[in-house]
Amino acid sequence: MSHTCSAAFVRCMDFRLTPAVEDFFRTHELSEDADVISLAGAAKGLADGKGSFLESQIDLSKRLHEIKKVILVNHTDCGAYGGHAAFASSEEEQVKHVSDLHTAKEQIQSSHPELEVELWLAYIEENGNVHIEEVA
Numbered sequence: 001m002s003h004t005c006s007a008a009f010v011r012c013m014d015f016r017l018t019p020a021v022e023d024f025f026r027t028h029e030l031s032e033d034a035d036v037i038s039l040a041g042a043a044k045g046l047a048d049g050k051g052s053f054l055e056s057q058i059d060l061s062k063r064l065h066e067i068k069k070v071i072l073v074n075h076t077d078c079g080a081y082g083g084h085a086a087f088a089s090s091e092e093e094q095v096k097h098v099s100d101l102h103t104a105k106e107q108i109q110s111s112h113p114e115l116e117v118e119l120w121l122a123y124i125e126e127n128g129n130v131h132i133e134e135v136a
């Protein structure tokens with residue numbers, strides 16, 4: 001087995017995401033093919049211009065494992081954003097996450113134009129179910 005993988009998967013540390021992330025890994029055949037970078041808020045640091053830690057992790061993933069892609073996953077009700085309560089509506093919350101994901105993608109591609117960046121948003125429902133959808 002080569003010591004390379006195709007992607008870096010960036011998720012929030014929030015434990016509620018883990019079962020859905022495990023499903024995502026199975027569905028997308030990433031279990032043995034992705035570095036996992038887990039930090040509170042996921043794309044938030046990069047979007048806020050405080051992303052040096054995340055940038056350093058992506059740099060390392062690229063240098064050590066020759067990744068071709070970054071998969072960025074934000075989620076609703078994220079504590080790093082103040083949870084659902086920080087937004088007037090779920091639409092406003094979604095717009096903020098989509099905006100931050102796009103800003104983070106621009107940051108990553110300004111340093112690494114050759115990296116593909118996929119954007120995903122995980123929705124945590126009232127009943128605790130989580131579904132992850134790709135962001136256009």
Ligand SMILES: [Zn+2]
Pocket residue numbers: 012013014040041042075077078079080
């Ligand atoms: Zn979170």
